[in-house]
Structure formats: structure tokens, C-alpha cells
Amino acid sequence: MSPSTIIAILLVLLTCIWSLITTSSKSKHQKLPPGPPSLPIIGNLHMLGNFPHRSLQHSAKKYGHIMSIRLGNVPTIVVSSPKAAELFLKTHDTNFASRPKIQASEYMGYNTKGMGFAAYGPYWRHVRKLCTLQLLCPTKIEFFKPLRREEVGVLVRKLRKAAEEGGVVDVSEKIGTMIEDITYRMVLGRNKDDRFDLKAILEEGIFLIGAFNISDFVPCLSALDIQGLTKRLKKVSKIIDSLLEKIIDDHEQVAKTRSGKQGQHEDFVDVLLSLTNQPLNLNDEQAHYLDRTNVKAILLDMIVAAFDTSVTTIVWSLAELLRHPRVMKNLQEELQSVIGMDRMVEETDLPKLSYLSMVVKESLRLHPTAPFLLPHESIKDIIIDGYDIPKKSRIIVNTWTIGRDPNVWSENVEEFYPERFLNNNIDLRGHDFQLIPFGSGRRRCPSLQLGLTTVQLVLAQLVHCFNWELPNGLLPQDLDMTEKFGLSLSKAKHLLAKPTYRLI
Numbered sequence: 367m368s369p370s371t372i373i374a375i376l377l378v379l380l381t382c383i384w385s386l387i388t389t390s391s392k393s394k395h396q397k398l399p400p401g402p403p404s405l406p407i408i409g410n411l412h413m414l415g416n417f418p419h420r421s422l423q424h425s426a427k428k429y430g431h432i433m434s435i436r437l438g439n440v441p442t443i444v445v446s447s448p449k450a451a452e453l454f455l456k457t458h459d460t461n462f463a464s465r466p467k468i469q470a471s472e473y474m475g476y477n478t479k480g481m482g483f484a485a486y487g488p489y490w491r492h493v494r495k496l497c498t499l500q501l502l503c504p505t506k507i508e509f510f511k512p513l514r515r516e517e518v519g520v521l522v523r524k525l526r527k528a529a530e531e532g533g534v535v536d537v538s539e540k541i542g543t544m545i546e547d548i549t550y551r552m553v554l555g556r557n558k559d560d561r562f563d564l565k566a567i568l569e570e571g572i573f574l575i576g577a578f579n580i581s582d583f584v585p586c587l588s589a590l591d592i593q594g595l596t597k598r599l600k601k602v603s604k605i606i607d608s609l610l611e612k613i614i615d616d617h618e619q620v621a622k623t624r625s626g627k628q629g630q631h632e633d634f635v636d637v638l639l640s641l642t643n644q645p646l647n648l649n650d651e652q653a654h655y656l657d658r659t660n661v662k663a664i665l666l667d668m669i670v671a672a673f674d675t676s677v678t679t680i681v682w683s684l685a686e687l688l689r690h691p692r693v694m695k696n697l698q699e700e701l702q703s704v705i706g707m708d709r710m711v712e713e714t715d716l717p718k719l720s721y722l723s724m725v726v727k728e729s730l731r732l733h734p735t736a737p738f739l740l741p742h743e744s745i746k747d748i749i750i751d752g753y754d755i756p757k758k759s760r761i762i763v764n765t766w767t768i769g770r771d772p773n774v775w776s777e778n779v780e781e782f783y784p785e786r787f788l789n790n791n792i793d794l795r796g797h798d799f800q801l802i803p804f805g806s807g808r809r810r811c812p813s814l815q816l817g818l819t820t821v822q823l824v825l826a827q828l829v830h831c832f833n834w835e836l837p838n839g840l841l842p843q844d845l846d847m848t849e850k851f852g853l854s855l856s857k858a859k860h861l862l863a864k865p866t867y868r869l870i
Contacts, residue, residue: 396754401434409436419737423767438583442760446767448799459807466743470575473603479663529865534837538860549672555633576853610662682733686782701830711826724784734803737766737855832865
């Protein structure tokens, strides 16, 4: 080992030790929430394991629903109950509405110029308003209804053909392809193009965003890239940037051919490009301008959100139905009663399908799309429930644990039982903190309604149009339900099943 390398390592260690000493001195006079003891430098990072949502649930049983841990140098508060979530996301929402800067958002999010990881403030409000009005408002969701109907129809025809051939279907792959096609058409205004195959690279990116990167928590070790995540982030971000550049270039070329048609935008990319170099100020707030980098960051946020979340929820829902034939039968009976057997489900039918709604709620209770909400960050020092929460603390809301809180879901908390929603009004929109898969407060997911509509429509079609059985004589109770941890909590193994067409 060369002298220069030894000196560099010593400097890194000294920096870490100094950071640890200063951090410890700051917390001596604070009454932090209870939590497990931490190690020097890494804090409690070693406790997270392969399934951090489960590890933190185990610790919360001992230390409480507001728990303090230290991830490297970062003071972190883990929220694990509806009551605690309401304190952080409603009562004191303004103080926890910001996001921490993480390495993934620096590389993939164009230094937090998108919506998901932007700091709380005027820029974030402008971008959120823009995305809501131009793609996620009720009018836009209604506008894209024929598109969803068409793509779901394509999926049903593919599955019907497979059923006629008596084949086993990779349901995860089929649903993923359909959601990918919907996303391309809604956001990018075109069918999938082989030049713009974002799916594989985005899967890698989504994993990296959700990973606990030691560089985010012990900055003095970031240069060493111990986990190899920085190298992967640089590679992924470079590929994604190249693809987004091609997409934008194509739209700009098409825009040049639209003589005399200003104001007529075909898709979300066109809308963003039309707003570049224009001020996005609200009242007397500081003006912000969109440039090409902003456009790419916002586009990437929208695509990532659309690609992964709906697929994950649909796959988990169908897997649970296959494991619980009683629930599958009840849902098919509701569909047969409300829809009949001579047509497919339409989006206008969804409000009438109460049992379908309960099935989706129960699936999201047990398998929230994201095991943790995107991290929040405290803007200033505050006292919550008698505990000191320091400025710049990271707030982790464990939605996976909240969905299994025995004080809320008292009976058979691990069982898939949609009827538990029969006599209550718990909804998914962030008002009832027993069930917040989309978050709550200012940072609630703006695509909630679009996501729910897509999930309910696709799941209803799959169950109404087909009977399903597991392949190779696999028993329902033996279906592998292993999770794959990341930004989203997907099923580790693809769902394979054999469909039989059942409509007249």
C-alpha cells in the first residue's frame, strides 16, 4: 500500500471520528426517542439487513412506535404506528415536508430537480402543480381512458390466446409490458420504441434509489464506494440521460413540423418543452425557470412512478387471490353480478365493485408498494410527543409495519382477509393513517387516483375474464411470496399461472 493511500485512509478515518464526536456532543442534552445502541461511524446501519422494513419492525416492538436510530452520521426517526404517522404527516406536516439529499437523487434526479426528492419550497410547489394539472388531474385521467381500455384489451387478447393454447403465463411479465406501453403513450405520446427501452435500466435505477447507501449516511466514506453503488449510479444515470435526450430530440423535431399549431400539445413532453425558459412563479414568490435538465428530471420522476408501482400492486393482489380461492370466488361472483358474463369491465363500473375495492385495500395493507414512504427531513428542531427531533433528522415511515399494527388490525393481522374493511370507512387517500401506502400531507403521491384506477381496472379484467390455476399442481399455500426489497417491495419471483377464459 502506497504512502499516499495510507494517508488518504487515515484522513477519512479522522474525519469520521471528528464527525462522530461533534454529533455525539450535540445530542447529549437532547431527549431523543428511545432506540437501540449504535456503533461508532456506521451507527445502526448494520441492523438493517436484507429486509430493513422487517428489521425495523422488530426493533420498534422493543423501543416504541417513535424510535430513534443513527444511520451513520444521520439522526433518524422511525415511525411505526398510525398515531405516530399522524403526528409527523399531519399535525406537524410543514416541518417534515422536505426531503434529504441522497446520492441517487444527485445522479439520477439531476441533483433533485424533479418532484420526488426536491426540497420543500417554491420550486417543488411549481413542479407539483405542473405535473398535477398537465397529467394527473381528473380531466387528464378521463382523457386517457380510451388508451387504458385499448392496452388492457391487448393484454386480455394475449392471455386468451395463451389460454386456448393451454400454456402457463408469466403474469408479472405480461402486466409489466402492458403498464410500460401505457406509460410510453401517456407520458411520451408514442408507442414503445426499441431505441427507448427504459424498462431494464429503470429496474436497476429503482433498486439503487431504494438501497441504503452508506455514502448518504457516512459522507467521509463516499470516496471509497464500499458497496459499489456510486459506480452503478453513474453508469445508470448516464444511460438514462442519453435515452431522455433522444426522446426530447425527437419531440423537438416533431414540434418544428407543427407550423401554426402552437398551444396544441400531444403529450407531457411537449407541455414541458413548451414551458422551458418561461418563469414558473406563483404570486410574489421567487421565479423559477424550466430548462432542459429540469424537463429530464421531471420526466424521469413520472416514468419511474408509473413503471413500477402499478405492476407491483397488481401482481401481489393476484398472487394473494391465487393463495385464497375463497376470496377469488367472492370477487368473481361480484363481477358476474355487477358486470355480467357477456362483456368486459369498464372504468365506469369500478365504483360499483365494493369487494374489488376491499381486495385492493387488503393487498396494499399487506404489500404496500413502498415498504417505507420516501424519506422526510425535519426543517427545524421540534418536540414531538415529548421527544426532541433535531433539525435535519431523517424520518422513515414504515408503512409495512403500520399495515400490521396489532392495535389497529387486531384479528389475524398476517392473514389476507378483505372483509376486514366491510364495516369501516378506512380509505387510501392519506386521511386514515392506518393505511397510507400513498403517503399523506403535502408529500402525498400526486398520482394516487391514476394508480388506483389502473390497478382496479386491470385486476378486475384479469379476474373477470379468466379463471386461474397454479402450474404443475402447485398448491395455493405453497406459492412463493418472498419479497424483494427496494424503493418498491416487489415479488422476488415472477408470478406464473395458467389462465382459462370464462366470458361468454
